[in-house]
Every structure is written in C-alpha cells, then in structure tokens.
Amino acid sequence: MSAQTHTDDLTREIVRDGESNAKYQADELAPRIAVLVPCYNEAATVATVVADFKRALPSATVYVYDNNSTDATGELAAGAGAVVRTEPLQGKGNVVRRMFADIEAEVYVLVDGDGTYDAPSAGRMVDALLEKSLDMVNGARIATTDLAYRPGHAIGNKLLTRTVATVFGSQVRDLLSGYRVMSRRFVKSFPALATGFETETELTVHALELRCPIAEVATPYRDRLAGSQSKLRTFRDGFRILRTIAKLVKEERPLAFFTSVSVLLGVSSLLLAWPLLVTYVETGLVPRFPTAILVMGLMVLAFLSFLAGLILDTVTHGRRELKRLHYLALQGPGVRERRRPRTVTAEPTDSVR
Numbered sequence: 001m002s003a004q005t006h007t008d009d010l011t012r013e014i015v016r017d018g019e020s021n022a023k024y025q026a027d028e029l030a031p032r033i034a035v036l037v038p039c040y041n042e043a044a045t046v047a048t049v050v051a052d053f054k055r056a057l058p059s060a061t062v063y064v065y066d067n068n069s070t071d072a073t074g075e076l077a078a079g080a081g082a083v084v085r086t087e088p089l090q091g092k093g094n095v096v097r098r099m100f101a102d103i104e105a106e107v108y109v110l111v112d113g114d115g116t117y118d119a120p121s122a123g124r125m126v127d128a129l130l131e132k133s134l135d136m137v138n139g140a141r142i143a144t145t146d147l148a149y150r151p152g153h154a155i156g157n158k159l160l161t162r163t164v165a166t167v168f169g170s171q172v173r174d175l176l177s178g179y180r181v182m183s184r185r186f187v188k189s190f191p192a193l194a195t196g197f198e199t200e201t202e203l204t205v206h207a208l209e210l211r212c213p214i215a216e217v218a219t220p221y222r223d224r225l226a227g228s229q230s231k232l233r234t235f236r237d238g239f240r241i242l243r244t245i246a247k248l249v250k251e252e253r254p255l256a257f258f259t260s261v262s263v264l265l266g267v268s269s270l271l272l273a274w275p276l277l278v279t280y281v282e283t284g285l286v287p288r289f290p291t292a293i294l295v296m297g298l299m300v301l302a303f304l305s306f307l308a309g310l311i312l313d314t315v316t317h318g319r320r321e322l323k324r325l326h327y328l329a330l331q332g333p334g335v336r337e338r339r340r341p342r343t344v345t346a347e348p349t350d351s352v353r
Contacts (some may be wrong), residue, residue, distance in 0.1 A: 005115055013154065019064065027096075030059040030305065031059075031106040031110065031126075031130065031184075032061075032105040032106045033057055033059060033060035033061070033105060033106070033107045033108075033126065034060065034061055034063060034089075034103050034104075034105035034107070034108050034109070035053045035057065035060050035062040035063065035109045035111065035122075035144045036063050036065070036099045036103065036109065036110045036111070037049060037050070037053075037062065037063065037064045037065070037077075037082070037097075037112070037219040038065050038067060038087075038092050038095035038096060038099065038113065039064055039066055039067060039069060039073050039110070039113035040066075040068065040069055040073075040092075040200065041069045041070060041071050041073060042069070042073050042113040042114060042115075043069070043071040043076055044115075044200070045113060045114055045115035046064060046073050046076050046077045046080070046082075046113045047076045047077065047079065047080040048115055048174065049111070049113050049114075049115050049119070049347050050062050050064065050077055050081060050082045051078035051080050051081070052120075053109070053111070053119045053122065054080075054081055054120035054122050054320050055119070055122060056119040056122045057109070057122055057123065057126070058331050060109065061083060062081065062082040062083065063082065063083045063084075063085065063099065064077035064078075064082040064083070064084050064085075065084075065085050065086065065087050065095045065099055065102060066084060066085070066086045066087070067086075067087050067090060067091070067092075067094075067095050068087075068088060068090055073293065074086070077113075082090045085102070087196075088297070091195040091196040092196055092199055092292075093192065093193075093194035093195040093196050093197075093198065093199035093202070096192055096194075096199050097192035097193075098322040100187045100188070100192055101192075104179070104184075105184065106183070106331075106333070107129060107130070107181060107182075107183065107184075107333070108181070108182045108187050109122055109125070109126070109180075109181050110123070110178070110179070110180045110181075110182065110186070111178065111180075112178040112179070114259055115117050115222075116158070116220065116221055116222055116223065117139065117141075117178070117179045117221065118221070118222075121139065121179075121217065121219040121220070124137060124145035124217055125137045125179075125181040125217050125219075126179060126181055127181075128181075128215055129181050129183060129333050132213070132215065133332060133333050134183070134212075134213045134214060134215055134333060135183045135184070135185065135186040135207065135212035135214060135333060136180060136182045136186055136203070136207050136212060136213065136214040136215075136288075137180065137181040137182075137214070137216070137217055138172050138173040138174060138177055138179075138180055138215070138216045138217070139177050139179030139180060139181075139216075139217060139219040140172075140173050140199065140203075140217065140219065141173070141174050141177055141179070141219060141220075141221035142178060142201055142218050142219065142220060142221060143222075144220045144221065144222050145222060145223050155177060157176045159243055160175050160242070160245070161173065161174065161175040162174075162203070162239075163242075163245055164204060164205065164208075164245060166214070167249055167253060168204075168205055168208040168209065168248075168252070169208050171207075171208060171214055172204055172214070173216060175201060175204055175271075176197075176201070176241070177200065178200060179219060180200075180203065182203075182263050183332065183333035184330060184333070185327055185328075185330030185331060185332055186206075186207070186212060186323045189210070189323065189326050189327040189330060190202075191206070191208050194244060196240055196246035197240070197241070197332055198241045198243075201241050201244050201245060202248070205245075205248050207254065209252055209320065210323060210324055210327055212327075224316070234340040249278055251316070252316060253311050253316075254308075254309050254312035254315075254316055255309040255310065255312070256309075257309065258305045258306060258308050258309030259305075259306055259309050261305045262303070262305040262306040262309070263302075264342050265298050265299070265301050265302035265305060266298070266299060266302035268298055269295050269296075269298035269299040269302060269348050272291055272294060272295050272298070273292075273295040276288060276291060276292055276295065277335050278279065279281070328345060
C-alpha cells in the first residue's frame, strides 16, 4: 500500500485534533496528565518532542528520563521545559519501570523521544481513554513516508502481533507501538519486569490478561530526523521479544505450554517404542535395552510435564485473581477523587439562663 493511501486513510480518522487538545488547558478541572519520555542519546529530537507535547497537552507535565545518555539530551530537555530525571539501569524496560513507580497522575502518555510520533494525536487518545473509561489506548502507527519503518520492522511487527493475538486474544494491530495512553490503575497494577524494548509486548499482554478495556487510535508515523539514530536492533531485539512472548506463554498459559511439551515427549516416546514393539511381537525379545529405557524415561517426563501444567495452571489462576483485585482497588480512568466537605462540630457553650 502506498504512502499516499496511508495518508488518506489517516486523514479520514484524525478529526479536530486542535479542538480535542484545547480541552486540556491548564486549569483545576483538567485531569493530571503526565507525558513520559524515556531517552537515550536523543539530543537531535528531544527538545522538539517536549515542545510539541507541551503544545498538544498544555496542562500536562512532561517527564524526560535520561538513560545514561552521552550527549546533551538532559540539558536540551530541561531547556525545553521538561522535568528531567535519570535512570542508571540501561534499557527502556528499566526506565519505564522507574517512571511508573515515581510519577503520580491520572493519565499517563508514554512516547519515545525520537520524534517519530505525532503529538497532536495525544488529545484524541486522552479523550478516548477518559470518555470511554478505558485503561489503555494504543497508538496504531500509519506510516506517512516509505522510510518510516526500517527494512524488516513492519514484517516483524506483524508476525509478533499475530503471535500474541493467537495466544492471548486479538485486540491490537500494532504490538510494538511506543505511543500509548494509560490510566492510573493500569500503570500502578503493571509489574514491569522487562528490561529492554520488549516492554511494549509486556504492556499489551498485561492488558489482555486482566481483560482491561483497551482501544487503538490511528496516528501518523514518520521517519527519524537527520542526526537521530534508532536504538532498536532488528534481529537482537526481535529475538528478545520472541523470548519474552515464550516466557509469558509459559507463565500465563502454563497448561497449554506444558501440555504441548507433554505431547511432544509422548509422541517421541511412541515413535521410539514402535520398532521395539514390532521386534517383541515377532521374536518375543527386547534386544535394545538403552532404547527401551529412553522410551520409558520420555513417557514418564511426558506425564510429569502434564501434571506440572495442571498444578501451575491453578497457581496462575490464583495469581491472576490477586492481580485483578489489586487492579480493581485503584481509581479508574475519568474519575477524579472527590473531596469530602469538612464536618465542623461546634464546641459546646454555656446556655443562656
């Protein structure tokens, strides 16, 4: 599909961004919005990103977390009006974990500092979150130029998105988008165990596992500015994301995972046992004892794997219930905490006689 077709589709979906963003002018009634920008060597773009989001969401506070940058990322972000903090543990997942722990807000806008995401779309995404009482709005990227995606990234994103959809359910079209708007109860119930770029996968799976109300909003996606370099490595980070998906399947779908292992072991055992069975029927002898021992061992492991899946499925169900209860205990999106009027009790006075 051509870039012009993508642009036409996006134009039909993006309506009145300016009017939407105008609702979030700085006033007491506006929700507390925090724009979270994890950065590593983004001096070429960070000031522009901060300025764009301050215009798009005037009531928001923009936080830039500098992840051991060797350039002037922190200084430029501070000069543009952002609150700048540092995170010494390298990796986007480590930065996101620190941000979610430190910052208190009602709405969280997570965006990369590379200048590829569309700041004016933030108003529509925040609108969708608050008006529909959602917990996460994913910014589904629509490339505005042919150079927006690096070679292989679009294909890899589709494959990974389909894998997660097959296992956990299909509610997102862009699994690896770094542009998300989230509610407080979602952020504060998110364990954030990832260390690198696989944090987007973890965010999506967390939402699907808790069955949180989520949605997607189409947003323009452009190529990086001159002088800015991507930190994502196609194969290295792709394998890390695949490993994260496999780990999440094991932890969140243990019965299916260990049953699959059990079937694999059981089929291997039967295939190895068939020649032994044929020989035994014909001669009444079992000439290959090592193979017979291997067959028995594989079958025992198959039953143990299935049993482990049953036990871990019960454990996972209980853990999911606890996560859900903690999630429900937090304030939902679009609900501001109401201040109770102070009750003034008059002190007793002497009666007039």
